[in-house]
Amino acid sequence: MRSVRARAALGATLVVAVALTVAGLAVLLVLRGNLTDRAGLEAEVAAREVAGQLALGTAYPELELGDEEVHPVQVTDEEGRVVAVSTDLEAISGTRTAQVDPAPSAPVAEPGDDHGGDHGDDGDGDDDGSVPARGELSSDQPDFSNGTATVDGETADYRFAAVELTTDRDVTLTVHAGAPLAAEQEAVDTVRNSMLTGLPVMLLVVAGVTWLVTRRALRPVEGIRRELAAITASEDLARRVPEPDSRDEVARLARTTNATLTVLEASVDRQRRFVAxxxxxxxSPIASLRTQLEVGAAHPELLDVPGAVADTVRLQALAADLLLLARLDAGERPGRAVVDLGALVRAEVSRRAADRIPPEVSVADQGRLEVTGSRGQLARVVGNLLDNAERHAEAAVAVSVRAARGEVLIEVTDDGAGVPEAERDRIFERFVRLDDARSRDDGGAGLGLAIARDVAARHGGILTVGAAPGGGARFTLRLPGPSGTGRAPADDGG
Structure with missing residues (x-):
């Protein structure tokens, strides 16, 4: 079943079916229990009424058994013999015995006995050993059981109550009286039939409502799916999926999808621009190198070897930059080595002693200024910043390293023309050169600052540009120092 609507409707229907079934069974059990208890109470009243007559000494033939069709009665002695039954009782089950014919037995009291006297209660002691003239009912709760009885040819189910008593002749009798369960059975059957009839209707209603509600709820999802399919077919990442006006999960899904499409579109555009x-x-370097080699092949005396070497070096540097950018775009994580930025800056500056403008380095006397990351990538950042400063400086380039508020700062300044404020974010884009009139050989490919900012971001830092105090540009690289202060014990690494 591939449809979410069908699964939702089926799931809701099953849940409701189980809930209604459990609730219906509970109702039937409670109803049956209540009606059975009521029948038991009715049977107990009938049994106690007969037991009361026996306790008063009423003879078996003179017992008033009430409505014998409604309350069949059976009286047994302590040996289980039947001593009295209802007149029309033909068969019985569920009591002490299934016999319905009274056994020969003496009456409870002889005719003419005084049943109203209070024998044995005058304090004289009854030396002749006579028993009390009045019997005693048992104070115990009666026993209940279910069974059947045939009265006047009709068999029905009954709830029987068994009440014990002791007669004035010290004979223990048990009175079984029944109450019909027909009303209980009829009520339970009626409720059960109603439930069986209403349950399918209820389930159909639940399934239909769930289907309609789910269809309405999933309609925006289908719109999102169709639009995504169209975007995939057309490869037009400028399109967006429709966003519903609601504030539910579907609306959030649409907004997230559009945000993803925006990021994807920007990534694809950036990739296309990057490739182009x-x-x-x-x-340019490949064409120049090819030209020089072709000329050299035809006229060896005209081969410009230094120029070919320069083009090769430039081509190699550009390939290295492109490879690093590709690794950064692929999400390459920096290393976890501890790097002393003071020593790293000194090492980079020492290799530039023969540059057009040798940089002046200033490392704050704060011990080792350490960060965690890739030494090679961080050296690349410092080198790119120094290259950029030397390219634009008039006569001075300076670099300083210091710690501040748990960060390590590297500042590279020059005394050139500076960066216009409107262009300070744009210069970090790839292949961007502000002075397009400058030759590519002098101005570079426009990847150095882009690489520097990407590396800084992947090390948890940030690279910004501003105006230097004496004019020119000041590039500030902020990197998180080691946990706490960014400082460490002093080191001689120079």
Missing amino acids: DASHELR
Whole structure:
């Protein structure tokens, strides 16, 4: 079953079916219990009425057994013999014995006895050993049982109550009186039939309502699906799925989907621009190198070896930048090594002693300024910032390292023209050069600052640009220091 609506309707129907079944069984059990208890109480009243007559000394033939068709009565002695039964009782089950014919027995009291006297209660002691003239009913709760009785040719189910008593002749008798269960059975059958009739109707209603509600709820989802299918077929990432006006999960799904499409569109556009720009940047050094090699092959004396080497170096650097950007875009995580930024900056500056403008380095005397990450990538960031500063500086380049508020800061300044405020975010985009008139050989490919910012972000830091105090540009790299202060014991690593 592939339809969510069908599964939801089926699930709701099953849940309701189970709930109604359990509730119906509970109602039937409670109803049957209540009606059975009522029949038992009715049987107990009838049994106690007969037992009361016997306790007063009424003879068996003179017992008033009430409505014998409604309350069949059977009286047995302590040996289980039947001493009295209802007149029309033909068969019985569920009592002490199934006999319905009284056994020969003496009456409870002889005719003419005084049943109203209070024998044995005058304090004289009754030396002749006579028993009390009045019997005693048992104070115990009666025993109940279910059985059948045939009265005047008709058999029915009954609830029997058994009441014990002791007669004035010290004979223990048990009176079984029944109350019909026909009303209980009829009521239970009526309720059960009503439930069996109403349950399918109720389940159909639940299934239909669930189907309609689910269809209405999932209609926006189907719209989202159709639009996504159309976007996939057309490859037009500028399209967006419809967002419903509700504030439910479907609306949040639509908004999340559109946000994902926005990010995907930006990623694809950036990738396309990246490929186009990379192809354009690679075309120049490759074409120049090919030209020089072709000329050298035809005229060896005209081969410009230094120029070919320079183009090869430039091509190698550009390929390395592109490879690093590809790894960064793939989500490569930086290493977890501890890097001393003071020593790293000194090492980078020492390799630039022969540059056009040798950088001036200033490392704050705060011990080792350590961060966690990839030494190679961080060295690449410092090198790119120094290259950029030297490219734009007039006469001075300075770099400083210090700790501040749990961070390690590297600042690279130059005395060049600076970066216009409106362009300070744009210069970190890939293949962006503000001075397009400058040759590619002098201006670079426009990847250095983009790589520097990406590496900084993957190390939990940030790279910004502003104006230097004396004019020019100041690039500030902030990296989180080791837990706490960003400081560590002093080191001689220079």
